[in-house]
Amino acid sequence: MKRYILLSAIIFGILLLSQKSIAQGCVAIRQFSGIGNAVGQLNVQTQGDWNISTNYRYFRSFRHFSGTEEQPQRVEQGTEVINWSHGVDFNISYSFTDRLFGTVSLPFAYNERSSLYEHGRQSRHLSYSGGLADMRIGAGYWLLSGEKATKGNLALGLGFKLPTGNYNAQSTFYNVGPNGTSEIRPVDQSIQLGDGGFGITLESQGIKQFKSALFGYYNAFYLFNPRNTNGTRTSRSRQSEAIMSVPDQYALRAGLFYSIKQIHGLGFSLGGRLEGVPIRDVIGESGGFRRPGYVISVEPGVSYMLGNVTATLNVPVALVRNRTRSLTDIADSTPDNYRHGDAAFADYLINFGLVWRIPKKIPEVFNSL
Template sequence: MRKKLHSLVLVLAILIIYHSELKAQGCVAIRQFSGIGNAVGQGNILEKGEWNISSNYRYFRSFRHFSGREEHPQRVANNTEVINWSHGLDFNISYALTDRAYAVVSLPFAYNERSSLYEHGRNSRHMTYSQGLADMRVGAGYWLLPGEKAKRGNTAIGLGIKLPTGDYNAQSTFYNVGPGGSPEVRPVDQSIQLGDGGWGLIVDTQGIWNLPSNFFLYYDGFYMFNPRNTNGTQTNRARASEAIMSVPDQFAFRAGVFKPISFAHGLGLSLGGRAEGVPVRDLLGASDGFRRPGYIISVEPGVSYMLGNFTTTVNVPIALVRNRTRSLTDIADSTPDNRRHGDAAFADYLINVNLAWRIPKRVKGVFNSVD
């Protein structure tokens, strides 16, 4: 019984941090979301009054160009591909309001580099950069099943707000684009902007269920509504309909199985799949301006280790399907003789590393000698 209980606690600890780095692997720009969804495992681990502190680091390098699901390998062969290097670090703090309700705050930071030929007059390749605070999130959630009813599993639902704290007009130096080929300071590409400039409403869900043979099913996902239409940031793109950056919705869902390793105390392995992306149209508000809609479907292996109140997890989503769908401006500017379909650069894989620390609540006579 104690072994089963330890396994369940281990899996729930993994769920604290498994909703990590939901940032699409390339130019289809999903902002990192390791805070809102992660907290959905904490309601069952944490008792009322307990805290959980976690940090999540993620990295990817995008360089493979796709229009729809068709890859353009000639971009790499001809050295005309766009390359993004993205590093993200989130700090997440959650608090158990009750044994079933929780609150969470997530503070994300990012550092991005972008190497491009076409953005610098198409004569030579140069780099642009962005770094700093990204869009902060606050949220809360609730586990649906109480006490004994949750012995075999549980599902939580949550709501969150994305605050526009990230710079959505981050700028860098572009070469060969000014008068006489001089450099100019311009806004960086949408894919490496630190924020999107909109207040967002996040709806999320997450769950864990006990399966036979000491396996566990996990799942989580979110949809973020971004009602703001455009944010006023210039794109310097040729088409008038794409002159200003859009503020798009975002979504992600993942599910898989987790298996504690019986002969290695605290060790666990997981295998799952995930889908994430940017829709062509927002569910609320208008969808004008420039965006790169699309989605990525990945297989997601992972390994975790739990020691006391500390848990570390590494997972590596590997892209199986990359689809840069047609945007509204692609559709509007197409003719029977010229079907427009923009492209986007995607990564082959994403690396997530997470550390989490559960802080037990104070016990009378143990943590507080005054009580």
């Protein structure tokens, strides 16, 4: 029983920590996967272990916020912007040693965006994007191994984000050309498939056993995007926002997981989640157009393990949505004209994942449980 509970919590962690962010509406919090995909058995892995996982994410954003203040009149007047987003990641990881592991993540996305203002403010139309997003590769290292790791462990990771996604995806926009004709233009930043930058990711994650069936987990992530702008035009009126920015991104998640002793393989989780886009990048310039902001969510989840396959469903529900002021908002504000842009956010996300663990051998520590 102890062995089953521990394995259930461990494999649950693989899926929980590999289900990352996806653009939360108009704030372009892009989907990513970090070292959470690469854990052979999360806090106990064995050299030669493989993990193959896939994660699906969906949301619909439509509630507009300026700062933390909602603008309900947008929905009432029918002027809200609506994003529908679907993302799928395919991830493969391998344990080089009992501590060192590597991972490769191949993400795909399909997005639709409905708006009035992007189509001459005369009628509502859709724009689209779909295809390969920005690929990630990385490695991580667990500080503990063997029996010492059975009660808790901590991993550090380094990765790279490659600009494989189209950051100049285009669609048809109506009523915007001469005499009200249509034109082919780049889609909004929030549904671009990539950001056009080579990124560096730093990540840390951990798990701690408090009782026989109760575990704590956390995952912290930061994406450094040194590139300033990517050359994709925005069709916005302000010159400082004419080209899209290549922004940093961050996320923090923590919570508890409980394995049900009476039902082998079943577990529940409850945690908190913070993710966002900063106003300024840590490395390089921060010019161009971006919608900075963050989302704080409560994240319930359920998982079930059958053999070496585990399924997990998490539904983060937004508690706080904040579209912070951009550098352009700050620069263009005067005592008589305070500027603060808005953005549309989702009420919740749906994250569903499957992981197939292919062990080289069962660690000896489990045989003694």
